[in-house]
Structure formats: structure tokens, C-alpha cells
Amino acid sequence: MKRLLIIVALLALSVPGVLAQQLQAGNIALHWDAASETLQATSAYDPQLLSGLALQFTDGRTQQPLPLEVESVAPEGEALAIRYATERPLQVSATCSMLREGLIVQATVQNDGAQQEWIAVALSATISSSDGLSVFDGRNVAVEPQERFGEDEFMGRLQISSAWNADASLGLGLASTELRSWFDHYYLPPEGDAPATLTTTTQLVLEPGQSDSVSFWAASRPGEWGFYESLDACYATWPELYRRGANVDPRVDYGGAQYRVWPNATEWSAEICRRLYAGWEWCYAPFRRTGDIVGRERFWDYEPAREPTGVRAMPREEYLQWRRERFAAGQATGVVMGFYVPSQVWCEEQLAREVYPDALIEDPTTRTLFTTPWVTGHDNERLVFPYRTSFGDQSRIDMAEVVEELDFRAFAFDTAGGRGKYRGPALAELEGRAWDESGVYCRNNIAVARLMQFVHTLQVSDGHDVAVISNPNPNCAYTSVLYSDSMMLEGEPWKVDRTYGDSLRWMAGQKTLTWWEGYGPDTFIDLEQASGEQIAMLLRGLADFTLLQSLRIGYIPPPHFTQGYERLVEWLPALTECVTTGWQPVTAARVPEPIWATRYGGGLDTLIALAHETADTHEFEVAIQNARLAEGALLFTDYDGSERTNRIADGETRVPLTMPTRTPVLLRAQAEIIPAAAVTEATVSADHGVSEGVLRISLSGDGAVTIRPRVPAELQVASARFAGAACAVTGDAIALDLDGQGELEVRLTSAVFGPNDEALLDFPFAEATGPTSTIYLAADAGATEQYLAARLQTYFRYWFDRIEGGDAVTIPVETGAPAAGNAVVIRVAAGEPRVQVEGDTLFIEAQTDEQLSAIFFRYLRALDTKYWTPELGVGASWLRRATGDKQWLEWPEEE
Amino acid sequence: MRLHIRTPLIVASMVLLTFACASAVEITVSTDPPYEAANLAQNPGVEEGADGDPAIWNLSTAVPANFTVGRAEEGEGRNGTRALHMIAHDDVMSGYWYQSVPVEPGDYVFRGWYRTTGGRMLMYAHGRNTEIVPPVGVDARAFHGSSIASFLVPVFIPHEALTGPDPDTYYPFSVLATVPEGLEQITLSMGMYFTPGEAWFDDIWFGPAELDLTVRVTGEGQQIASLTVLREGVEAPVYRSADDPACPAGQPLPDPFEVTIEGVDMRGTYTIVAETTAGEEHRVLFPGEAQ
Known part of the structure; x- marks a missing residue:
């Protein structure tokens, strides 16, 4: 094997694009050294972290490196192209290019031989110093690992890994656009003369005459925020994959309605969903037979495993009419109706065996048959592969047809994890294949991702693309999240442990995530034994924990968690704004233990959530790194505009806080001061309504500054006065000359709403x-x-x-x-x-x-704000016992 | 339940409970058939096995890595002996200790004792025969749980809010299983139901849903004023000598006194209370203290 070595060198980083045989890719610079026939590279942050990269090709059958020699290295457009020579009937090449701030290394192999080839391709980073090194293997973190580290499990892992020290981080993995059935990340510590390495590897299966390319990704960032820096760089490289589709209905950014609409919308469904920020419904199993989502006449009559009940026992036309009416009624409530499908990976057993036998998945390592009531309740369901199979083809026809018939805005993909290995007759036609001890397979995640992509090609009558709302679970394939627009985690914030939902957030980037299920107090206490007050104490605790975890990792609590719970109804606007603004992996907010901080948005959209999970009251200061968020210094209030003191020093905005137990704080950026060095302290408050607003800043500093206030969408700056005198306002920017202390008052008005809030609300x-x-x-x-x-x-x-x-x-x-x-x-x-x-x-x-x-x-x-209530329907008997004579669960002052 | 009194006939049967206190009053409880002989579960006390591996009992789960299981050390069982032990590390999958037992059509009770530091447990008797038309089966379940070990305690769930069992105490569970015609074997399973947690199981019993219960009391020099049989959780007594026409009011009970209560529901736990004419109460638990 001839390895392509990219060796660290201290090169100038200022020239973007390809110049002769060098390339600047974000914070990594590449240079071909003709004398040593190596491609040298360097990171902008720490040459000690990364001392080399190697692209490796291995024969999957013999486990031997492919015999390759570098034939040429030359600029090719904005890329650097490397061609290899080999005695094997293969054509092997690679290109290095820049995509936004990421380095993309694309390896291409063409099989010119007569037999199927299995080629493992890996990109390996050599790390010269492992002192103080931490490693993220796509799911877990190891601090200074002294042995091989890497979970060796495809499911539940991100397609990127990371290694970092105090100064720099290196992100390494597959490009987010890759659809692969398998990859692995692993770290090997130094051994003898061999340095430490971090490697991402995947597999190519090539039929005779077939070519395939796999793209790896690398990026370097500072080290303080660890693998979150690599996540941030990854999101920055493919921002479109970490936000919902630009042309899908934006209501999918809100939380789920949890059956407040489906199947029985009531007189109050619309208002309950609106008040609880429920933007979409999980329209569970709107079909009689799993796999036949249209309800075709030829599939209607069969002998199910169990007797159909309820509406599914109706005659066909009656059922289809019922469905049309329920979808229409649901859509009238203002929520996006998500037509449930089990990701089309489950099909009624007889249908699957008799009509779609080529789609059957035979995989002894996973469950392939449900014989207990599940999707429809009366079917046994069989695991199938819905891509380039007869069932995959029919699924596309069916999905287009039900969109046409019912005009809904989203499909709800259940069981979207992508589990199961397909080895059926369509295998040779499939991309993204891999192999294991049983031979070649294509994992179901490829089929699910392709189906999600197909859904996005469908359009509804208002011109929106059909959205994908999914239930992937944290043990899913990464691909299932990349092609979803909005997701649920089928569980509570305490499911397994407090961090169970974190990896799904890392995969989702800035897409909406929502919890599911509900409080389930009977899993904690015996409700028959418990008093109403015991139930209330338990529910308040679970609600508080839900609030904290929703803030910590960016989940929207759906109605089972909020309806009738005073504190959560109060927090819902803030929680929803956080999630829709976008979770940010790099918090850029330093806090002492045991405080945690989470950031949403940047610049004047910045929201910073802070809390601790101890029984004590903590006094501390959050130090916000302005350089990561804005040009100048950001100034903060509480979310509702309540006053906060901001101290500006050393590039940080420091906000002192006193935080009792179970009491989070959400800071909101209200203004930016440029330059930051001109101000030492600012006490800020804001009071913004729908038609008018006022921002007050008590400033201490010296020199000319520009202040940019946060201006909500419906408002604009009307006037500004500093120390009683009118200030110059240009657009939203206010110019001031500071000389000691002074009071700035900025008035905002709306061109749409008026004449004032009082008139509008009263x-x-x-x-x-x-x-x-x-x-x-x-x-x-x-x-x-x-x-x-x-x-x-x-x-x-x-x-x-x-x-x-x-x-x-x-x-x-x-x-x-x-x-x-x-x-x-x-x-x-x-x-x-x-x-x-x-x-x-x-x-x-x-x-x-x-x-x-x-x-x-x-x-x-x-x-x-005037007609406010958390009384949105207290249903469960245990909640009624907890609320007593009240209409909702209150929080006593002392709790 | 039917009451059948045999007095002063002494029935030769297994002595189950005796000596509720240091006095000479002796309470003997027996069943027909004998309680232990009626038990179809094998290795019910988990005393058979090799070190950490219990005989007869096996683990059933789709994700074995989620569980740490074994035979608990001597002293960790309900009466200081062994027990089945299980730790579920997270909620990705349920897992159960199980064994299969032969059955005939009729009602059975699956009961035993558990101790837990947290998690949701499922104990169930289940079986299915799909080789006949229509298929027949049974799936009788009992859930128990505790959140005492939850990481939410005490910051988010105050101790005062909890009603769960004491993690150091064994508690009974029971479930009624009606076996249909055509089902010849069912499985007894006990384990963690899709939650992380830890549990011990001991003194398993699976047998007829109803047994005839005989209580014999001797005063050994003291006079017995009354005998009462109470079922835990049920206000009305199962038997009260004061209501028994065979026990004249205002007179001590014959010594020995024996009463047989027919068709006692084996899902229950019973307290037998004998009171002397001097006002001393003597209590024994069935099944419990002798099992």
C-alpha cells in the first residue's frame, strides 16, 4: 500500500483555494511536497494535535492493503487531485477540496475487473502528542484513553469523531452527505514508536465495472469546547442538513400535538394546540393493513392475525371516507397532519411474503417479525426493505397517492432508525453497501434515507414540500436524522438517564426535537397509595426536570407534559423560541460546576439557558465569550426583559446570578456594543410588547460606541435618548459618546400593530x-x-x-x-x-x-398575555387528584 | 371460599407456622395439598445451583448486555438464603428470569417475593399454543415498581412523595393465571420491564389458585379466646371464631382448636391471630414466615 501522507507543516494559511499544489481548507492547509511525495498539512490552532493524515485502501477479503503508488498530484479546479497506479484491475483516485470550513477528502475506486470487490477505505489522523487528549468516538467520550477506544457499533453513532486538547480540536469522519451502511471511528493510543491515531473507516462494495466515491471530512477548531467544536464545524459545512428543509411547512418546527387532533379533533383542539405550541400531529396508522397505506381494493380483504376492531373494521369506502374527514378536520385545527407510516420498513406479513417477497429482510441479529399487536393491532408485521424493491416502488406510488388524496403536509416516520440488513435480490443494485461475516448487505438506513429524500420531492397544494417528521430514537443510524425535518424522542427526559436524548440532539443539529410519552407517575409511585399532595410533589418534580432538560438540550415538551402544568405553560414560549432559534453546540458561556449552560442562536438572537440540578442555591457568574457570538459585546436581560447587570472585561460579558434549586434562568441578548472595550458595565432591562417596546441600558464606559439593540420582528427603532438627549439612529444602530455613566433609553414601535398594546389587548x-x-x-x-x-x-x-x-x-x-x-x-x-x-x-x-x-x-x-391560562384540559384522574379544586397544577412559592 | 370445621380432629399435615412469640401458644397452618408439595415451580428458593448460577432458572432477553444477573449471595435472599438477582442497566430492553412448568386447564397462582432498589418489574405467567385452532394462551401479569433509586430523588422527587417499597424489604407479588384447554406448559417470568433498576426474587410458588387452609391452635396451658384469619389488604376477616357457630360465645376455644377454610385464594397473604383469654395476641403469617 502506498499511503497518502498529509504531514503537518507550518504554512501560511491566508490563501484560499488551490494555488499550484497547495490548498487552504478552512483551518487546515494542505501542500504537496514533491520531494518527499507527501501531502503536507497543518492546523491553524495546534501543530501538536495533528501530525499527519493517511488515506488507506484495504482489500476487504484479504484484509491486506491495496498495492498503490501515487501517479500524479495536480490542481483540478479548486481541488487537489491525486491519482494512484495499481496492478489490480482498479482505478483509484482522491481529491482534496474545501467545502465551507471543512476539508473534504474524496476517495474514488472503480472496479475494472470481473469480480465483485470489497474495499475498505479509511482516513486516519496521526496525533503527535496525546497529552491531555480527549476523544469522541461518535457517541462516547474518553479522557486520555490508554487503549483502543471506539464503540465499534454503527447504530447510534454520529458519522464524525473528534480528538482535542486544551488548544485545538480535530473533527474527522464521513461527509454528512454520505449514505453508508457501516462506518467505524476508533482511536489507537501511541505504542512504541507508533504515534496515536484517530481513524474513520467505511466500506465500498463494487460490482464489475462499478465505481463509487466516498467523502471524508476533517476540520480543526479551538479546543476549549471539545467535540462540540467539531459538531459546530460539521454543521457549518452542511448547514442545510442540520435545519429542516427550507420549503417544508414551518409548523413542523413546533412540538407534536400528541393526539389532541388525531383521530378525533374536538371543538377546542385548535386552541389547545396553538396555546401549547403544537405544530404537528402524529396521525397514527391511518390505514387498515400495514404496508397498504392507500387502502387498495385488491389488498383490503384478507385474513389478519387478529380480528380488526374499531374503524378498521369498517367497509373500505366507509373507512376511506372516515379518513378523508379526519384529515380535513385535523387540518382545520391549524396543525400539520403527519400521515403515519412505520418508515415503510414494516409490512403486514402475508402481504410482504406473497406480494413483496424480494423486499423481505432476513437478519438473525434483529427482530424481523412482530406477532404481537402493534401497528394496526390486528396484523403481524414483517421487516422489509423499501428501496429498489417491489415494496419500495409501491411505497413511492402509494405515498404520492395519499398526499394527492389527503393533501397533508408531512409523513410521520415511525421506527425510523434504519435497523436490519438486507441481502435480498435487489442487493446488487444498491448503493452504500457493506459486508460482514455473512457477506454483503445493505442496511435499512439506506432505504429509509432514500424514502425520506423521496418524500421531500412531493409537494402539496400550497407549494410546500412534504415534510418528514420521524421517530428515530438515539440508537438510530445517523442518516435517519439527516433527512428528517423534525423529530420526537419516544420517551421522557429521564428515560434511561438524563443524557439519553443528547446524542439525538447532536445528530439533529438545529432541527426540532420533542419529547414524547408523558409523566407516567405510576412508574414512580403507587397511585392508589399516594395522596394527592404526594402526586402533586412528584409531578412538579418531573415537570421541573422536564423544563431543565428541555432547556439543556433543546427539546420541546408536548402536551402530555404541559397541558395543565402552570410552570411549563409559562415557559413554553421561551422553550419553543430556543428550539426554533437553533441549538448551538459551542456554548461559549463559561460557568462553574455544577452549573450548566446551553446556547441557542447567535448575535442578537442569542439565548443562554443556565441551571443546576442540585438541591442548593448557587451564586456564580456566567462569562460569555463575545468573540464567538458577535462583533462587539452582547448585553443580556432575563428572557422576559427583567434587569440584569452585565460586566464587560477581557472579551467576556459576565452576568452574576443567584440560582435556587430547580429554577433555571434564560438570558436573552438585548443589545450589542461595539467596540466591547469601551464599556465596563451595563445594567439592562427591556419591556417589549407587540406594538411598542423600550430598552433601557445604564452604561459605564468611555469613548465612542455603536449600540445595536435587539429588535423583534414586528418592531423597529423609533428613537433613542442618552442622558436625556436624543441620539443619532442609523437603521437600528445608535451612536454614542460615553464619558463615565449614562442612561440610554431606546423606544421601539411597530408599523403593523397599533396604536398601542393597551388598545390592542383591551x-x-x-x-x-x-x-x-x-x-x-x-x-x-x-x-x-x-x-x-x-x-x-x-x-x-x-x-x-x-x-x-x-x-x-x-x-x-x-x-x-x-x-x-x-x-x-x-x-x-x-x-x-x-x-x-x-x-x-x-x-x-x-x-x-x-x-x-x-x-x-x-x-x-x-x-x-391577557387571556392566559394553563387550564387546557386536565384529563388524567391522577392529575385531577394532584390539582385538587384547582384547574391546573400550581407551584407553591416555596418550591 | 368455603368453611369446614374439624375440631378437635388433628390433621396430619405439614407444619407451616408456629411460635409467634416466646409464650407457649402454638399456631400451626397447613394446606391440603401441602403448600410446598403443590408448588410446581422448581428450585423455588434458589438454593440449588453452582455459585452464581441458579439451577432451573434462565435469563430471557433480546439484549443480554443490558443485564447483569446471577444467584445472589447467601444472606441476600428473603430468609437469609439465596435469591435470583438482576440489574438492568437501561431501558433498551426488558429481561426476565424464567422457567417453564407443566400445567393442566384451570386456575393457578404465580406468587413470590421481590425486593428492589428501583425500576419497574414485571412478573408474569405466560404461554401460547398456536398449533391448535384457534390458538390458546395465557398472559397474566403483575407490575411492581419503585423509584427510590432514581437519579431524580431527592432533588426533583422528594422522599416525601414516594410510596415505593423499602429497598431492604422483601414484598409479595401474586398473579392469577387461568390455563385454557390445549395449553400444556406455561412460563413463569420475573424481571425488569424496560427500565433500569435492580431486583431480587425469592420463594417462588406456582400452584392451584385455591387451597384448603387448616389452622390449628394449642394454648399449652393458656386458654385461647379467639382466632381470626385476615387477608392482607382486605378489611373483612376470612375467618373469625366469634362468628363461628361451633364456637360458643363467651367460652374459650377448645384446645386444641382446628379449623379448615376451604378454597383459600392463594394470591393472598394471610395473618392468623390467636388471642388468649389473658388478652395476649399471637400472630403468624401465611405464606411467609415458614416459606
Whole structure:
């Protein structure tokens, strides 16, 4: 074997792209050294961490290195191309290129021979000094490992690994775009003269005449934040894979509705889901026979393993009509209906065996048959491979057909982990294959990822791509997460242990994750023995833990965790904003033990969650590294704008905090000061409503500064005064000359909402005795205007009937011009969007349906601050016992 | 349950419980058939085995790596002897100690004792015969659990909120299994149900759902005023001599006194209370102290 060595050298890092035989790839510089026939490289942060890289090709059958020699090295576009010569009937080449800040090493092998080839390809980093080294193997961390470290398990691991010391980190792995059935990361400590190495390896299976390329990725960052730096660099290399699809319905960014809508939407479903930030529903098994999601006539009559019950016992046409009605009713609640499929990897056993035998997975290492009630309850389900098989082809036809029929916005992929190895008749046609002791296989994760990709090619009537909401679980294949838009973890925050959901977050990047299940207090205590107060204490504790873990790792708690729980309903807007803003692996916030910190967003969108999980009260200072987040220094308040003191020194914003047990703090960036060095201290508060806001900063410092306040989407800077005098405002930037202390007051107003919050919130829609306003629509009002009028009716009917326990109060809807009295005009009209009170009339107007919906629902959020309640339906008997005479679970002051 | 009184006839049967205290009052409890002989479970006390490997009992799980199992050391069992021990490391999979026993159609009780430091346990008797049409089966379950060892205690779950069992005490479990025609064998399983945790199991019993229970009391010089049989968790006594027409009111019980209660539900745990005319109470537990 001829190894391609990339040896560290201290090279200038300033030239991007290929220049002669050198390449700058992010923080790694490459250079071909013709004399030694090696490709040299260096990291910007620590030459001691990385002393070489080697690309290795091994024959999978003989386990011997391929006999290769470097034939040529030359620039090829913006890449550096290496060609190898070999006596084997193979063509082997590699390219090194830059993708954003990552180094991409792509190895290509073409099989010119007459037999199937098994080629293992590895990229190995040589580490010159293992002092103080920690290693991440894609799932676990070892500190200064003294023996081989690496889990040797494909499932549940990230496709990247990392090694780091105090100064630098190295990320190494597969490119996130790779679809592979197998990889491994492992670290070998130094032994004798052999230095330590960190290696990522995968396998290529090549039919005669076939070529395949595999791309590896490497990136270097500073070392303080360990493997989180490598995660951050990976996300930065492929940002599109770590956010939901740009053209899928954004409601999938919210949490799941947990059957508040499916299958039986009620009068209050829409309002409960809206108030609980539930954006999508898991429409469980909307079919009679697993594998036949359409409900085709030819598959309808069969002999299931158990007798169908409920709606699945209906005649076919009746069932399909029932389904159409339920989807339509669900969509009217405003949530995305996720059509459940078991990732099309499970099919009713007879159907699978008789119609799709080529898709059967025979794998003794995993469960391939369910004979106990599961998907439909009456079927036995068989594991199948839904890609390039008859079942895969039919699945694509079926999925397109049900989208066409029901016009839903998402598929809900259950059992999306990608478990099971396929070795059936379609195997030769499949990509991403690997081998084990039983021969060649293609793991089901390839099929699931391809099916998810296919789903994204489908479109619904409003032009959105169909989304993938999935249930992968932390032991899934990495690919299942990469092609999901939003995910659940089927479990509670305490499932297994407090970090069980962490690896799923690492895989998901900035996509939404939501917990599932619920509190299940009977798993902790005997509910028959427990008093109501014992149940309440338990539930408050579980809710607090849910809150903390949701903040710590970015999960949205769904309705089973929030409905009727005062503290979580209070925190839901903040939790949802955190998750939708985007979890950030590099916290850039230093805190002492046992405090933890988690960051969402950057710049003026920064949110920093802090908490501890001890019984004590802790006083500490969080030190935020401004250079990682902004140009200048960020200034923080609490999430609700409550005042915080910020001390600025040494590039950090330091916020002192006192934190009792079970009481997290969420800091929100409210302003940025440039340059940071001009200010030593700032006490900041903010009070932003929907139509107006004010930011107050008491500043200590010296010199000219520019202050950029956080401006919520609906507001804009109206004026600024410093020490009583008006300041120059350019766009959102305020220029000041500091000389000691001074008070800055920034006023914000809205061009859409007005004239003020008081008028908007106190508009007399209705009273307990009946409506005090009328909604007016144009005679030719469209579906959106009519829908929003109905939602406004529901809002107040819900409040006065459901919450206040009175009679149903329904605001009347009329067409035409407003008559005398309080009027709400909802219409698509020319002119700028507005939600304005003028005299007795509230105008909700915009130029498009989308604008109108956006400002309408933003207004409902504002109204929620007045019409606020955690009483959203207390269902479970144990919760009613815990709440006693109240309508929701409260938190006593002392807890 | 039917009451059949035989007095003063002494039934020759196994002595199960005796000497509730230091006095001479003796309470003997026996069953027909004898309790131990009726037990279809093998190695019920886990005394047979080689070191950490119990005889007869085996582990059933899809993920063996999730479990650490073995025969507990001498002294860790319910009466200071051995027990089946299991640690589930996380909730990825359930796992059970099990053995299979032959059965005939009818009602059976699967019972035993567990101790746990935390986790959710499932004890179940199950079996299925799919070779006949229609297939027949039984799946009778009992769940027990404790969160005392949860990492959420005490910061998030205060001790005062917990109702779970004492981690140092053995508690009984029982479940009724109705065996249908066509099922010749069922499996007795005890283990952790998709939660991390640790548990011990001991003194397993699987036999007829009902047995005739005979209680014999001798005063050995003291006069017995009354005899009461109570089922744990049930307010109404199973037997009370004061309600027994054979026991004249205001008179001591014959010595020896023996009563047979027919069809006693073997899911229950019973306390037999004999009170002397001097007001002393003597109690024994069945099944329990002698098993």
C-alpha cells in the first residue's frame, strides 16, 4: 500500500483555494511536497494535535492493503487531485477540496475487473502528542484513553469523531452527505514508536465495472469546547442538513400535538394546540393493513392475525371516507397532519411474503417479525426493505397517492432508525453497501434515507414540500436524522438517564426535537397509595426536570407534559423560541460546576439557558465569550426583559446570578456594543410588547460606541435618548459618546400593530355575558379570511366557555362594511399589513393570505398575555387528584 | 371460599407456622395439598445451583448486555438464603428470569417475593399454543415498581412523595393465571420491564389458585379466646371464631382448636391471630414466615 501522507507543516494559511499544489481548507492547509511525495498539512490552532493524515485502501477479503503508488498530484479546479497506479484491475483516485470550513477528502475506486470487490477505505489522523487528549468516538467520550477506544457499533453513532486538547480540536469522519451502511471511528493510543491515531473507516462494495466515491471530512477548531467544536464545524459545512428543509411547512418546527387532533379533533383542539405550541400531529396508522397505506381494493380483504376492531373494521369506502374527514378536520385545527407510516420498513406479513417477497429482510441479529399487536393491532408485521424493491416502488406510488388524496403536509416516520440488513435480490443494485461475516448487505438506513429524500420531492397544494417528521430514537443510524425535518424522542427526559436524548440532539443539529410519552407517575409511585399532595410533589418534580432538560438540550415538551402544568405553560414560549432559534453546540458561556449552560442562536438572537440540578442555591457568574457570538459585546436581560447587570472585561460579558434549586434562568441578548472595550458595565432591562417596546441600558464606559439593540420582528427603532438627549439612529444602530455613566433609553414601535398594546389587548371582543363586537368580512372573502374569523370566534368561545366556565360566547360574523359598534375587520386588502385599532374598529389587514395569517396569529399570541391560562384540559384522574379544586397544577412559592 | 370445621380432629399435615412469640401458644397452618408439595415451580428458593448460577432458572432477553444477573449471595435472599438477582442497566430492553412448568386447564397462582432498589418489574405467567385452532394462551401479569433509586430523588422527587417499597424489604407479588384447554406448559417470568433498576426474587410458588387452609391452635396451658384469619389488604376477616357457630360465645376455644377454610385464594397473604383469654395476641403469617 502506498499511503497518502498529509504531514503537518507550518504554512501560511491566508490563501484560499488551490494555488499550484497547495490548498487552504478552512483551518487546515494542505501542500504537496514533491520531494518527499507527501501531502503536507497543518492546523491553524495546534501543530501538536495533528501530525499527519493517511488515506488507506484495504482489500476487504484479504484484509491486506491495496498495492498503490501515487501517479500524479495536480490542481483540478479548486481541488487537489491525486491519482494512484495499481496492478489490480482498479482505478483509484482522491481529491482534496474545501467545502465551507471543512476539508473534504474524496476517495474514488472503480472496479475494472470481473469480480465483485470489497474495499475498505479509511482516513486516519496521526496525533503527535496525546497529552491531555480527549476523544469522541461518535457517541462516547474518553479522557486520555490508554487503549483502543471506539464503540465499534454503527447504530447510534454520529458519522464524525473528534480528538482535542486544551488548544485545538480535530473533527474527522464521513461527509454528512454520505449514505453508508457501516462506518467505524476508533482511536489507537501511541505504542512504541507508533504515534496515536484517530481513524474513520467505511466500506465500498463494487460490482464489475462499478465505481463509487466516498467523502471524508476533517476540520480543526479551538479546543476549549471539545467535540462540540467539531459538531459546530460539521454543521457549518452542511448547514442545510442540520435545519429542516427550507420549503417544508414551518409548523413542523413546533412540538407534536400528541393526539389532541388525531383521530378525533374536538371543538377546542385548535386552541389547545396553538396555546401549547403544537405544530404537528402524529396521525397514527391511518390505514387498515400495514404496508397498504392507500387502502387498495385488491389488498383490503384478507385474513389478519387478529380480528380488526374499531374503524378498521369498517367497509373500505366507509373507512376511506372516515379518513378523508379526519384529515380535513385535523387540518382545520391549524396543525400539520403527519400521515403515519412505520418508515415503510414494516409490512403486514402475508402481504410482504406473497406480494413483496424480494423486499423481505432476513437478519438473525434483529427482530424481523412482530406477532404481537402493534401497528394496526390486528396484523403481524414483517421487516422489509423499501428501496429498489417491489415494496419500495409501491411505497413511492402509494405515498404520492395519499398526499394527492389527503393533501397533508408531512409523513410521520415511525421506527425510523434504519435497523436490519438486507441481502435480498435487489442487493446488487444498491448503493452504500457493506459486508460482514455473512457477506454483503445493505442496511435499512439506506432505504429509509432514500424514502425520506423521496418524500421531500412531493409537494402539496400550497407549494410546500412534504415534510418528514420521524421517530428515530438515539440508537438510530445517523442518516435517519439527516433527512428528517423534525423529530420526537419516544420517551421522557429521564428515560434511561438524563443524557439519553443528547446524542439525538447532536445528530439533529438545529432541527426540532420533542419529547414524547408523558409523566407516567405510576412508574414512580403507587397511585392508589399516594395522596394527592404526594402526586402533586412528584409531578412538579418531573415537570421541573422536564423544563431543565428541555432547556439543556433543546427539546420541546408536548402536551402530555404541559397541558395543565402552570410552570411549563409559562415557559413554553421561551422553550419553543430556543428550539426554533437553533441549538448551538459551542456554548461559549463559561460557568462553574455544577452549573450548566446551553446556547441557542447567535448575535442578537442569542439565548443562554443556565441551571443546576442540585438541591442548593448557587451564586456564580456566567462569562460569555463575545468573540464567538458577535462583533462587539452582547448585553443580556432575563428572557422576559427583567434587569440584569452585565460586566464587560477581557472579551467576556459576565452576568452574576443567584440560582435556587430547580429554577433555571434564560438570558436573552438585548443589545450589542461595539467596540466591547469601551464599556465596563451595563445594567439592562427591556419591556417589549407587540406594538411598542423600550430598552433601557445604564452604561459605564468611555469613548465612542455603536449600540445595536435587539429588535423583534414586528418592531423597529423609533428613537433613542442618552442622558436625556436624543441620539443619532442609523437603521437600528445608535451612536454614542460615553464619558463615565449614562442612561440610554431606546423606544421601539411597530408599523403593523397599533396604536398601542393597551388598545390592542383591551379591545372589547366579548364579555362573559355575550359578544361585544362583530367580525366583518368582505362579501367575497376568501378561505383564509373566513378561517381566521372562525379562529377568532374560537379564541373567545374557548375563553369564556372552556376557561371561565360560562356559556359559549360566539362573536357574530357579518359581511360587508362595519356597522355601528365594535367591529373587527379581517380582510386581504391593498396597503401595508396592519393590526390597528381605530375608534371602535380593529383592522386586521394584509396584502396576502400568508401575511394576514402571520399577523393574525402574532396578535393572538399578544392576546394570550391577557387571556392566559394553563387550564387546557386536565384529563388524567391522577392529575385531577394532584390539582385538587384547582384547574391546573400550581407551584407553591416555596418550591 | 368455603368453611369446614374439624375440631378437635388433628390433621396430619405439614407444619407451616408456629411460635409467634416466646409464650407457649402454638399456631400451626397447613394446606391440603401441602403448600410446598403443590408448588410446581422448581428450585423455588434458589438454593440449588453452582455459585452464581441458579439451577432451573434462565435469563430471557433480546439484549443480554443490558443485564447483569446471577444467584445472589447467601444472606441476600428473603430468609437469609439465596435469591435470583438482576440489574438492568437501561431501558433498551426488558429481561426476565424464567422457567417453564407443566400445567393442566384451570386456575393457578404465580406468587413470590421481590425486593428492589428501583425500576419497574414485571412478573408474569405466560404461554401460547398456536398449533391448535384457534390458538390458546395465557398472559397474566403483575407490575411492581419503585423509584427510590432514581437519579431524580431527592432533588426533583422528594422522599416525601414516594410510596415505593423499602429497598431492604422483601414484598409479595401474586398473579392469577387461568390455563385454557390445549395449553400444556406455561412460563413463569420475573424481571425488569424496560427500565433500569435492580431486583431480587425469592420463594417462588406456582400452584392451584385455591387451597384448603387448616389452622390449628394449642394454648399449652393458656386458654385461647379467639382466632381470626385476615387477608392482607382486605378489611373483612376470612375467618373469625366469634362468628363461628361451633364456637360458643363467651367460652374459650377448645384446645386444641382446628379449623379448615376451604378454597383459600392463594394470591393472598394471610395473618392468623390467636388471642388468649389473658388478652395476649399471637400472630403468624401465611405464606411467609415458614416459606
